Amino acid sequence: MIEVRGLQKSYQDVPVLREIGFTVQRGDFFGIIGPNGSGKSTLLKMLSGVIAVDAGEITLAGKPLGRYTRKELARVLAVLEQEGLPPVGFRVREVLEMGRFPYQNWLGEEKTDVGPLIDEIMQLLRLTPLADRTLDQLSGGEKQRVALGKALVQKPQVLLLDEPTTYLDIGYQIQLMDIVRTWQKTTQVTVVAVLHDLNLASLYCDRILMLHKGEQIGVGTPQDMLQSDRIESVYGTRPIVMEHPVHRLPQIMLQSGS
Numbered sequence: 001m002i003e004v005r006g007l008q009k010s011y012q013d014v015p016v017l018r019e020i021g022f023t024v025q026r027g028d029f030f031g032i033i034g035p036n037g038s039g040k041s042t043l044l045k046m047l048s049g050v051i052a053v054d055a056g057e058i059t060l061a062g063k064p065l066g067r068y069t070r071k072e073l074a075r076v077l078a079v080l081e082q083e084g085l086p087p088v089g090f091r092v093r094e095v096l097e098m099g100r101f102p103y104q105n106w107l108g109e110e111k112t113d114v115g116p117l118i119d120e121i122m123q124l125l126r127l128t129p130l131a132d133r134t135l136d137q138l139s140g141g142e143k144q145r146v147a148l149g150k151a152l153v154q155k156p157q158v159l160l161l162d163e164p165t166t167y168l169d170i171g172y173q174i175q176l177m178d179i180v181r182t183w184q185k186t187t188q189v190t191v192v193a194v195l196h197d198l199n200l201a202s203l204y205c206d207r208i209l210m211l212h213k214g215e216q217i218g219v220g221t222p223q224d225m226l227q228s229d230r231i232e233s234v235y236g237t238r239p240i241v242m243e244h245p246v247h248r249l250p251q252i253m254l255q256s257g258s
């Protein structure tokens with residue numbers, strides 16, 4: 001679904017990504033991890049076409065990213081960003097309707113009735129009781145669900161998530177990740193998520209790309225990537241890595257003073 005080859009990026013002649021290359025299969029949950037400043041958001045912005053690559057190529061559904069028009073791209077790819085919501089005056093249902101823009105004509109009309117799709121996504125995200133609230137009347141966690149709803153109504157083939165669980169408590173973190181996974185299983189959407197929380201990355205990602213200072217440290221399963229030596233060399237702190245007693249996946253425990 002996504003192929004990345006030989007990607008390079010510099011800002012003002014300072015290289016921030018070097019020789020990045022990986023493939024994401026259709027329907028995979030792919031995580032991008034790495035310390036602050038390692039280039040995760042820059043890579044995600046290149047995948048979404050927001051910033052240009054200096055060298056290398058990104059192919060999406062068999063077509064180079066640069067050959068998509070903006071509207072074509074919005075039918076294939078949706079992004080959940082930290083600041084992806086419109087100004088505060090809009091109501092929840094209106095915001096979700098805005099997500100349909102790639103399918104609308106210049107009058108904002110669509111051939112098919114999307115009411116049932118919007119109802120389904122509002123229910124999945126438990127937004128139905130909030131439909132008529134304006135954005136300023138929502139909590140941070142509720143706003144994040146609205147932003148996700150706006151991305152899902154685009155019915156994308158690829159969903160990019162930039163640190164989707166920042167500011168969410170542990171209950172909302174799991175709820176949001178579970179919703180994404182449920183949606184993924186029903187629609188076969190390919191998910192690429194920048195995640196700071198290594199334990200969440202382990203629980204939800206099929207494969208993980210680890211970046212460090214703009215270099216690709218490796219791509220592999222959570223078991224491959226979340227080893228204490230590797231984490232220590234990249235993050236500068238040595239955690240204890242244990243197997244989750246239920247999910248049989250690596251989970252890390254931080255050690256103070258290490």
Ligand SMILES: Nc1ncnc2c1ncn2[C@@H]1O[C@H](COP(=O)(O)OP(=O)(O)OP(=O)(O)O)[C@@H](O)[C@H]1O
Pocket residue numbers: 011012016034035036037038039040041042043
């Ligand atoms: N517009 C810009 N101009 C110049 N340098 C930039 C710009 N955007 C990012 N950088 C630099 O590029 C590097 C990678 O930044 P990026 O935001 O991609 O990292 P990140 O891994 O997402 O970090 P974080 O986890 O802190 O969000 C950093 O050194 C950052 O200072």
